[in-house]
Amino acid sequence: MKRALITGVTGQDGSYLAEFLLEKGYEVHGIKRRASSFNTERVDHLYQGPHVSDRNFVLHYGDLTDSSNLTRIISEVQPDEVYNLAAQSHVAVSFESPEYTADVDAMGTLRLLEAIRFLGLEKKTRFYQASTSELYGLVQETPQKETTPFYPRSPYAVAKLYAYWITVNYRESYGMYACNGILFNHESPRRGETFVTRKVTRGMSNIAQGLEECLYMGNMDALRDWGHARDYVKMQWLMLQQEEAQDFVIATGKQISVREFIRLTAAELGVTLKFVGEGVEEKAVVERVFGDKAPAVKEGDTIVAVDPRYFRPAEVETLLGDPSQAKELLGWEPEIAVEQMIKEMVANDLDAARQHALLKSHGYDVQVAREG
Ligand code: NDP
Numbered sequence: 001m002k003r004a005l006i007t008g009v010t011g012q013d014g015s016y017l018a019e020f021l022l023e024k025g026y027e028v029h030g031i032k033r034r035a036s037s038f039n040t041e042r043v044d045h046l047y048q049g050p051h052v053s054d055r056n057f058v059l060h061y062g063d064l065t066d067s068s069n070l071t072r073i074i075s076e077v078q079p080d081e082v083y084n085l086a087a088q089s090h091v092a093v094s095f096e097s098p099e100y101t102a103d104v105d106a107m108g109t110l111r112l113l114e115a116i117r118f119l120g121l122e123k124k125t126r127f128y129q130a131s132t133s134e135l136y137g138l139v140q141e142t143p144q145k146e147t148t149p150f151y152p153r154s155p156y157a158v159a160k161l162y163a164y165w166i167t168v169n170y171r172e173s174y175g176m177y178a179c180n181g182i183l184f185n186h187e188s189p190r191r192g193e194t195f196v197t198r199k200v201t202r203g204m205s206n207i208a209q210g211l212e213e214c215l216y217m218g219n220m221d222a223l224r225d226w227g228h229a230r231d232y233v234k235m236q237w238l239m240l241q242q243e244e245a246q247d248f249v250i251a252t253g254k255q256i257s258v259r260e261f262i263r264l265t266a267a268e269l270g271v272t273l274k275f276v277g278e279g280v281e282e283k284a285v286v287e288r289v290f291g292d293k294a295p296a297v298k299e300g301d302t303i304v305a306v307d308p309r310y311f312r313p314a315e316v317e318t319l320l321g322d323p324s325q326a327k328e329l330l331g332w333e334p335e336i337a338v339e340q341m342i343k344e345m346v347a348n349d350l351d352a353a354r355q356h357a358l359l360k361s362h363g364y365d366v367q368v369a370r371e372g
């Protein structure tokens, strides 16, 4: 039985990857952080208590800022594969906490690689680094592929640039099987609520059910190549099953704007929108409501507006990936299109909004957290 260690197992990708590896028969170990409230919601369905015999899903307390902790966990687990998915992964937040972001995203990667080397596991343990399309930042070539020069535009991306190169360096210096998946944005119903896609599907579902009135957005011109997280974790595994370690771009090869994402989400909720005004004055007004998914919305309502607080000090305006190398060498194709993903995200968020609305209509005080 193969043993995998996933850092960031409580995150979006970590939870899908854990499911995927368990289905493949792996023993899966994950690192979770100590928090003052539960933070394992995305993997609770996989939980096995310490008294279950033949446990194949085990969580360890840990943190990427703590070398001795990481070394101890790797020494205990003796993993065949390490997937480094843990990160302060929010680009906007990295401008607020740049030093912490560097510590976790850059130094954390070094700490893991160094722990593997220190323990003499460099010929046994294969290492996957969660690299990112944010490395391309101010894009130098379109579409972006493995050979496109990097130009990071945030403390997050600069930290991830270090992590990218230190992974390459350990491969070249010590013969480690270590590789980077350069993944473009990928989403799902499990996406963190403050990333733009989930903010939109959740916020608009709440508006549809009368729990919020207006969604405040940043740069709606931004263009992204959005895929589905479930599709992308397969690739993370596949990249560690090759004869030689190599870095791969993972993307759909299609892009749409944030504005278009909002329009598609509204359509899924039975609402057509008209965008009027420009820049910070831009807003989306309801043109028509059809079906029964958005009972709280009526024609002429303004349900989206711009709030400059969501603009970033430096923005990545456009990202579009070229996944040809992954298609050619790994036989990989993304299976879930953005429209289908929006359907799934809206179904999930609308369900939660309906439950909240029902509680509210029975007099319960329902708070909907919406900062971010
Ligand atoms: P999430 O933000 O959903 O998950 C991040 C995970 O890292 C969480 O489990 C979080 O724990 C954990 N974490 C954060 N800080 C620390 C720390 N100091 N020590 C240990 N664990 C920590 O990210 P995603 O699942 O979306 O992304 C996975 C990885 O892929 C990240 O590295 C991200 O930067 C990268 N990436 C993501 C893309 C995407 O579009 N999703 C695209 C390209 C790259 P907790 O739950 O306690 O917060």
Ligand code: GDR
Binding pocket: 089, 090, 091, 092, 131, 132, 133, 134, 183, 184, 185, 186, 194, 195, 196, 197, 199, 216, 217, 218, 219, 220, 222, 223, 224, 258, 310, 312, 315, 316, 317, 372
């Ligand atoms: P990104 O994702 O920065 O690409 O990083 P995010 O969803 O945060 O932003 C995408 C684009 O949407 C614009 N935007 C807004 N973003 C947020 N969060 N909130 C808003 O209100 C808003 N309005 C407009 C942003 O400016 C941006 O252009 C994600 C993360 O998962 C990273 O960890 C990962 O490396 C990259 O994707 C690939």
